[in-house]
Amino acid sequence: MIKYLDLKRINDMHDAELRQAVSHVFDSGWYLKGEATRQFEQHYAEYIGTRHCIGCGNGLDALTLILRGYIELGVMVPGDEVIVPATTFIASILAITDCGLRPVLVDASPDTLQIDDSLIEAAITPRTRALMIVHLYGRCAYTDRVGELCKQHGLLLIEDNAQAHGCIVNSSLFTLHASLTKTGSLGHAAAHSFYPTKNLGAMGDAGAVTTDDDRLADVIRTIANYGSAQKYVFDYIGRNSRIDELQAAILDAKLQRLDKDNRRRKEIAAIYINKVNNPLIRIPLSDRDSVWHIFPVLCEKRDALQQYLLQNGIETQVHYPIPPHRQRCYAQWNHLSFPVTEQIALQELSLPCHQALTNDEVTYIAELLNAFG
């Protein structure tokens, strides 16, 4: 059986560093807001290329803290609109509604499976304050059009970078970015999830915000600490959202290997791209600007393909079978139609794609895909 994601196998590749990191925290006797957190925040900010990194409890908190931060700074007020792709994991949208803001969903492009930038302008109203792009599947969702629209309409650009740690943007393709840049540094603020399955995955929950905005960084740190910058003095109705020392130390150790791990994911994706040749299976994404958190294929007989692969010992997943606007929790949008998003939900299948896979395993999966009919 080839598992979709084998976290034991992945973390075994870092065994010595991880054990050392954990035992360092264990010996320190300091479990929250200590040296490991400071080190990781500093290293991750340097890695992403931003002035600040604020560790927090998880990726959903990171998104929510950014929006709450803007509300506390008076940049947004509840009821303002945030444009967001209809094709995303529900957390991108939960953060918006949790802050009393209004998500305005925009359909995906069939070519990139990301927000269709040609549809964004029509969604902008006088209440629009921000555009949230989601680097879904590990592929950069930023485009020149996204940058231009934010500039023209004075919108904040927020990145959901939960799935794209380490994704380097080929900025020669963009007129608004002069030098090589990573996702997480392209907009005004970015949220990162370090859920264990992510390219940079903790051994538990963790997340972070990256930003160059000093005021936003300060307010987020304060909100995440019960709303307090000074002990027992509360400026905001805050929350408790912290990264713990163990997770910070683990992430700091794994960060050293992230580029290498991402290069291996690219090699695996290249095998699929070069070897899979079956008219029933479409590989929608090229190797441009992606760290392949997920390797998606589209197939009209998706469920049959998934079953066939499972019978042949290959585990796959679907990201995501029900789009947010069709979920019960958002019943008010159930009548809306986003045809590309709905098609992706029906046809998408995620193949195993992680750094611990061998070439033989990936070639075997590609050959099975070619024999599907």
Ligand SMILES: Cc1ncc(COP(=O)(O)O)c(C=O)c1O
């Ligand atoms: C695109 C996206 N946004 C946000 C999240 C939320 O992150 P977390 O699970 O750490 O809360 C995730 C992952 O779970 C995600 O894939």
